[in-house]
Structure formats: structure tokens, C-alpha cells
Amino acid sequence: MELALNILCPHSFPLHEVLNNDLAIRRFCPARMEQEQQQQQHGSAPSPIQYGWEDETEALLETDQHSPSASEVDQFVDSFFITDHEDVDHFSEVVPFQPDDHRFEDRDIGSLVGDYDNGYGDVMIDVDRDIQFMGGEGLGEQDKFMSGSPIDQDDPVVAQETALASPLEGSGGHGVDQGLHLVHLLLACAEAVGCRDTQLAESMLAKIWPCVSSFGDSLQRVSYCFAVGLKSRLSLLQSNGNYGNGTGMLTPHGRGALTDSDPRPFSREEKVEAFQLLHQATPYLAFGYLAANEAICQASHGHDRMHIIDLGMEHTLQWASLFRALASRPDGPPKSIRITAITSGSDSLDDLSHLETSLKALADEAMSVGIYLQFQVITDPPSPLLFSRESLNLREGETLFVNSIMKLHQYVKESRGSLKAILQAIRRLGPTLLTVVEQDANHNGPFFLGRFLESLHYYSAVFDSLEASLPRGSPQRMRIERVYYAEEIRNIVACEGAERMERHERADQWRRQLGRAGFQAAGLKCMSRARMMLSVYGCDGYSLAYEKGCLLLGWKGRPIMLASAWQVPANNHAPSSSSSPL
DSSP states (O other): OOOEEOOOOTTTSOHHHHHTTTBOGGGGOHHHHHHHHHHHHTTOOOOOOOOOSGGGTTOOOBOOOOOOOHHHHHHHHHTTEESSOOOOTTOSSOEEOOTTOGGGTTOOHHHHHHHOOOSSTTOOOOHHHHHHHHHSSOGGGHHHHHHOOOOOTTSHHHHHHHHTOOTTTTOOOOOHHHHHHHHHHHHHHHHHHHTTOHHHHHHHHHHHGGGOOSSSOHHHHHHHHHHHHHHHHHHHHHHHSSSSSOTTOOOTTSOSSOOTTSOOOOOHHHHHHHHHHHHHHOSHHHHHHHHHHHHHHHHTTTOSEEEEEEETOOOOTTHHHHHHHHHTOTTOOOSEEEEEEEOOSOOOHHHHHHHHHHHHHHHHHHHHTTOEEEEEEEOSOOOGGGSSTTTTTOOTTOEEEEEEESOGGGGOTTSHHHHHHHHHHHHHTOOSEEEEEEEBSOOOOSSHHHHHHHHHHHHHHHHHHHHHHSOTTOHHHHHIIIIIIHHHHHHHHHOOGGGOOOOOBOHHHHHHHHHHTTOEEOOOOOHHHHHHHHHHHTOTTEEEEEETTEEEEEETTEEEEEEEEEEOOGGGSOTTOBOOOO
């Protein structure tokens, strides 16, 4: 029986109770405990716990004399597995998608869009057309895409996977005992790496490689990605001695001082392809675009001149849908829209050239629906000084919107203070709306093992959802996992300091951060639209929830993505800005 990693288990063994405020991580590491027992028998003191990164230089490991029994460890590891069980109690209002819902029989999503009235006249986001536009293929090709195709061994990504494959490749799923053993090994290796015990970490990795597989079931595949991340972190630890000097540290996109075991850097074309495949195979990206565009559309009523600041813009896939929706407003389309694209500050000339080409094509698309579009690209690194009226060329009479799709977490850097400063600078601009879409996960804790455990839970759910959409032998799934998600996992596991960019936060943390910066939740009114969007993907297991102003998309009860809209209270607006609360 094929297993998937458990994605949420709050009532049987909550993660925060397991860690008990980051108590001794050796509690979950039988190998480390065995080593310490051997040292004690021989009269030698256990090697001290050392930390080699800025976040934990002053962290004191809590001494816990309790040696967990095998059943306690198994209970923790067992929380990673599910067998036809979904725990959805985390969601306050879970709205699961039912693929056999009679409302969707013999009807296409386009007709549903036409029938649905959300209280805002004819302003609609055409989900069907969005899928076709972004993927470059019509929905008629979707079934062919989802069914997969034979693996092309000449494909560079496939060839790389084959070269790095473990002996278990192609062997199919494995049992509960093997899965428990694999998770034990991962935790033991992560603990050893976190304690800078390179000898023990190497021995654990040697045991992990025969158990993981990039062609296997979802547990083997996600474990393979985490093993690569652990190997990268261990290699950097061995070469640098510690984290914090910046030498040889992985870059935000996983590049840098690569070891022989590291995969090659992926090209821009490969990353773009993986991004589009992810959009076709799962609703995670479409969910964020739909929620943000609906909020902008609703807040734009009565405004003829709009200025959208897009944070960390890398492509234009979000905006054609918005322009079509704006063109269908009862009061007519806006006379003009300006888009200011703020890049990451580290984009290559080739990346910027492709972005400008895409923006020109987007301007033609906007003109076809009667909207005049102007754009500018800012390549300066994001900072509070950048978010000024002069730097962004803000103009009187324009309605300002700020949009962030999975980018704000990269502004956290080594402390949340940097994010707060940028959010406060955005608030001083007086935007009508700030739309935020993020991964709903806690990958920014100060302790390495805590981040490792949380990310293992999170990405196990993602990989499980991919396997539900794409067959195990699908080269499309392989590209998504290897080019897109494996790079994220590697950044979370291997990098520290300024190089660790994937600092995802939970919805509650975003509420606190945005609230402290002076924003208040505007609420989202697109639950029905999001449910129709899920019907396009035709895959059971996804669920929606609305919780404290945030719309959450989950897989089998585990939150994966969050979408929210924020506004500045009327008495806090900049005097010269225009606002229109939702």
C-alpha cells in the first residue's frame, strides 16, 4: 500500500508540543542518543552542542534527562503517515471540493463563470481562460497532460535524476516499517548536522541514500530532496567550518559553491517551464492569482487610473486575467493602468530582457480589451528607501495597489525587523489595497531542527498532492519537483543568514506583522470563485477555508497557501493618496 507523509496531526501529537519550545533535539535522534550512551560508558563527556549560524549563536539547548522510549519516538514519526485519513479540524470552515458534485456535470467552467454573480456586476475572473493563457495549452490538452507521458531519458532533467538515482529507483512504494525507518534516519541526520557532528551526519546520509528515490513514491521523493539539502549543508559546513562568513554559501536560488553531489544549476527556461507545469498540475498558483485579482477588481470600482506595484515580479502571468475582468466592469474599464515591476535586485540581464518582452506583450493584451497599459521596471534591491513616492514615480489621482505573490517572505532576511521596515514604508504610500499571497508554513524558526521538521511536513503534503495529479512516472511531475520545489527545500535546509531566502511564515504571523505595520484585514469575497477554480483541476483532496480574513488552500487538511488583502485605516492614509476601502 502506497503511503504519503502526514501533513497535519494537531490532535494526536502537535509539533509545538513535540518540540516543547525547542527542547533538546537529540530527543528525536536515536543515533545521537546511542553515541552519547557509549561516551558515558567509556567515561568521556558528550561533545558539546555547537551552532554555526547567526540565528542560534546564543541559543542554549535545554537539557532533558528524559530518554524517550521507542514508542514515543515511533509516535512522533508515525505522525508523518496517513492511510485514507484526513485531519481537517485545523480549518475553521473547510469547504472541500467534491469532484462528483452534480453541479459540475456536463458543464464547463466557462458557463459556470457566466452564471455566477458575486455582487460586483460583471467583474469576473475567467478561470478557464486563465489556465489556457498561462499554460499555453487549452483545457482539451489537460487530460493528456495529467495522464503523463513516457519518460524521455534524453531529457536533461531526467538524465540528471537517473545519474543521481538511488538503487530503489523504480521500485515503487514501501511499507510502514521502511517509512518509519527512513524518517528516523532523516531526523537523526538533521540532528547531527545541526550539532555539527559531521562524522555522524555522514554515516546517517550513507544509510539514507539507499532508501530514497526521485522516481519512487511521494515519501521517497521528498526524502530525496531533503537528503540533498542535508548533503549540501554538510558540505558547506565541512568546507567553511561554520555558517556566517558567506564564503561558498548557497545563493537564494540554490546556486553557489556546488559540491560534486549537488545537481547542476537550472536555466531560466527550465525554471519557467517548471513554473508553468506547476500551474497546470495544481491550483496553488491559480488560487493566489484569483484571490489577489478579485480583491483588486472589487476595490477598483469607481477608479479610472490605477497604479499597481508588483513586488518581486518575474513574469506577467497574473495580469491578463485582471485586465479582462476590469474590462467587463459595469462602469467600464479604467482609462489607464501603470505597473511598476520591482525585481529581486539580483536578476540577470537576460531575466530583465525577458520580463520587459513579456510586459510589452501584456500591454498589447490590455489594449485589446480597451485598457492603456504603461510599465516600468525597477532593478534596485528592495529596501525601505525604495518605497517612496519619488522612487516609484507615484502620481496624483492614481489609485495605488501593492501586490505580492510569494515574495514578502523573502524580505524577512535575518530578522523580521527588515520586513517591518518595508511594510511600514509601503503603508506610508497610502495604498488602497495590499494583496499578499504566501506559503502557509513556518520555515523561519531560529532552530534548524524545528525548521527541518516543519518543512518536511509541509513539502510531504505538496509532493502527495502532485502524485494525486500526475502519475509516478510523469516527466512533468519530475520537473516540478526537481526544478521548482527541490530548490526551495535546498534553500531552507542548506542555507543560513542572508542566503536563506525561503523564510515562509504562518498566517497568524503575517497577521501580526501586517497589523504592527499599520494594516488591517480587508477580507476576501471569492470563496465561490475559488471553489470553481478547484473544479478545473478535477482532483479530490484540496480544501478551502476562510479564517480571520485569510483564505486558505490546503491539501487533505494541511494548509498550503494563504491569500489575504490589507488596507490602511482611513485616519492613517497619506494625505495625497486615494483610497477606497472594500
